[in-house]
Amino acid sequence: MKEIADIIKAHAQARKDGKKTALATVVKVEGSSYRRPGARMLITEDGVLTGAISGGCLEGDALRKALTAIHQQENKLVTYDSMDEDDAKFGVQLGCNGIVYILFEPIFNNRQANPISILTELESKRENAALAVLFSLEGQKQIGTHSLHTRHGQFRHNENGHFPSLSGDLQQVLTERKSTFLDYKVDQELITAFLEFISPPIALIIAGAGNDAQPLANIADVLGWNVTIADGRPTHATSQRFPKANQILVTKPGQLLSQITIDDHTAFVLMTHNYNYDLELLHLLLSTNAPYIGSLGPKKKLVRMLDELNQNTTENQSRVHGPVGLDIGAETAEEIAISIVAEIKAVLSGASAGRLKEKTAPIHVYENKNN
Structure with a gap:
């Protein structure tokens, strides 16, 4: 939650200064990476970064991708594959062996349910929440930060897309207190939802x-x-x-x-x-x-x-x-x-507080319930 709070504060300053911004979110990871799904970073048009999406190796290229998203005024999904020769420089610096999918969303301040306003609503309430970020691994429909659900039933929709079962799926995430992935079909296109469980700060x-x-x-x-x-x-x-x-x-x-x-x-x-x-x-x-x-x-x-x-x-x-x-x-x-x-x-x-070197299972596990 501290990262989200810092991003909200940075966006408020950027908006006051008249600067355009974009939000970068790690939405999916295959294999290993420094940051996991849910890591976020705000990028201003003059290159100020708040938050982190990697150990530092992706931030430079992420700035360029964010500026493209801001210029084209559309969400973009970018894939970084440390096993691909073209992306090897990122993987070597990261010290990981995996694929990282990052969603870039330009922030339109005139839209009521933009990603920052949804994060602001999340940060303003001290309660567990489930947040949905929707993207397409194969298509063009990059919907982005879509909706928020709490035990009080607040539910905010982005203006793009319609998912009638999403409210119930987010409620399930709240009940289980566990982030997960789900797939939906929209106009014959497969949309993946990262349903993130977020608890308030201690x-x-x-x-x-x-x-x-x-x-x-x-x-x-x-x-x-x-x-x-x-x-x-x-x-x-x-x-x-x-x-x-x-x-x-x-x-x-x-x-x-x-x-x-x-x-x-x-x-x-x-x-x-x-x-x-x-x-x-x-x-x-x-x-x-x-x-x-x-x-x-x-x-x-x-x-x-x-x-x-x-x-x-x-x-x-x-x-x-x-x-x-x-x-x-x-x-x-x-x-x-x-x-x-x-x-x-x-x-x-609910962690063991043991040494990570002695852990045989992955440090972080997210379940895709459609598989």
């Missing part, structure tokens, strides 16, 4: 405004997470100490939960270094549906807190991550922050 609530909370807040901001700092000390919980935080609350534990919203993407880290504060907040959190609760400090501290709360069950010991973070040999506050962020991402993504 909301990280850091209980504690000490010095060790600062790198955690900064790293989370780099990732595009929504950061809240909560502490009872007005001298510590300040915008000067946490300039990147989205929200700073000087509050007692009993008042904290009424000031925030907990959803499937909310993580709490208890690191106030105030035992009673952490204890009271932990007591409140155990009765919520918060998907991640982390406690800084040794395991004996967590066991003691659970004992005092009369909630030292196997379930709670498993649910609360204490000591918080992954074992990466962290010593400094910055290293500990990295280990905490990595564990939160793994838990909320």
Whole structure:
């Protein structure tokens, strides 16, 4: 979501400056590549790039293709094949062995449902969404960023094409929480739909405004997470100490939960270094549906807190991550922050947090349900 937010901001500036733009989206990958379907990049007519569609090797040629799309005022699908001699220079630099399909869409600001307006609607709502991008691998009908679906039923259509079953297919993606591909027939032409599941950014609530909370807040901001700092000390919980935080609350534990919203993407880290504060907040959190609760400090501290709360069950010991973070040999506050962020991402993504070199299956798998 951070990439999308950056693209929206860059487009707003380009529009203010009177510059034409195009959106490049990785819509399909065969084999391996640095970026996967759903990677996006905004290109302005004077060559400013926001986002990324590769490790850097495709961006130069993508600029030329985007300018062509802007000049011709039509969507274009471009194929980069690292196994093709003409495209070998891209593949060698990328270090991959695959085919990447990138869709270029010039942005028409006078059209209500252009790709940027659809992405803007997506970014404005903190909820899971399914986004449809339609393209043709063999024909000329490059429809592009087409529609958005959320659990509230918002559904926006691009003016090109009509797909009566698409709403139900997007709902299925929402239900399964998994991106996929589907094929449709339109006027005897095969149209492929990349149906992308997109979840909102993680909301990280850091209980504690000490010095060790600062790198955690900064790293989370780099990732595009929504950061809240909560502490009872007005001298510590300040915008000067946490300039990147989205929200700073000087509050007692009993008042904290009424000031925030907990959803499937909310993580709490208890690191106030105030035992009673952490204890009271932990007591409140155990009765919520918060998907991640982390406690800084040794395991004996967590066991003691659970004992005092009369909630030292196997379930709670498993649910609360204490000591918080992954074992990466962290010593400094910055290293500990990295280990905490990595564990939160793994838990909320349902990932194993193991080494990728030991993974036998592909890192990313997208299913084509028509096959």
